[in-house]
Amino acid sequence: MAAWQFYRNTTLGQCLEDSLDEMVQSQQITTAAKQQVLLQFDKAMSYSLAQRARNKVNFKGKIKTYRYCDNVWTFLMTNTEFRDSTEGFHADKVKIVACKVTNKRRHNERDFVPTN
Numbered sequence: 497m498a499a500w501q502f503y504r505n506t507t508l509g510q511c512l513e514d515s516l517d518e519m520v521q522s523q524q525i526t527t528a529a530k531q532q533v534l535l536q537f538d539k540a541m542s543y544s545l546a547q548r549a550r551n552k553v554n555f556k557g558k559i560k561t562y563r564y565c566d567n568v569w570t571f572l573m574t575n576t577e578f579r580d581s582t583e584g585f586h587a588d589k590v591k592i593v594a595c596k597v598t599n600k601r602r603h604n605e606r607d608f609v610p611t612n
Contacts, residue, residue: 502593503541504534512537553580557590569594 503509516530525533557576562569571592578585 500542500595501534501538503538509537509541551580553578555579555590557587567596 504513513534516525516533519525520527520530555573555576555578557573560572560574562571564570569592571590571594573590573592574588576587576590578587
């Protein structure tokens with residue numbers, strides 16, 4: 497897999513996939529083109545978050561379950577408080593997925609060049 501697919505489960509990712517499915521159904525694009533668009537979406541999301549997200553957030557809660565498989569940590573937490581430098585909020589249930597990024601996995605200009 498060339499890029500992590502975590503972001504396909506976001507609202508934006510699901511809307512994109514639904515739209516692409518409609519386009520495949522109406523034969524406006526091929527299934528291969530749909531996969532290319534989704535792969536580009538994965539790369540763009542990963543690149544954008546790595547380059548633009550600079551805020552730190554602290555959180556504290558109760559870990560219900562945790563799992564480590566294929567270098568990916570998954571935490572299911574309850575009663576979690578999140579705090580950044582200006583404000584905080586509470587969540588009853590939280591799922592955190594974290595993976596180690598190595599130099600080999602980091603995106604560079606050859607992997608993805610954003611357009612403005």
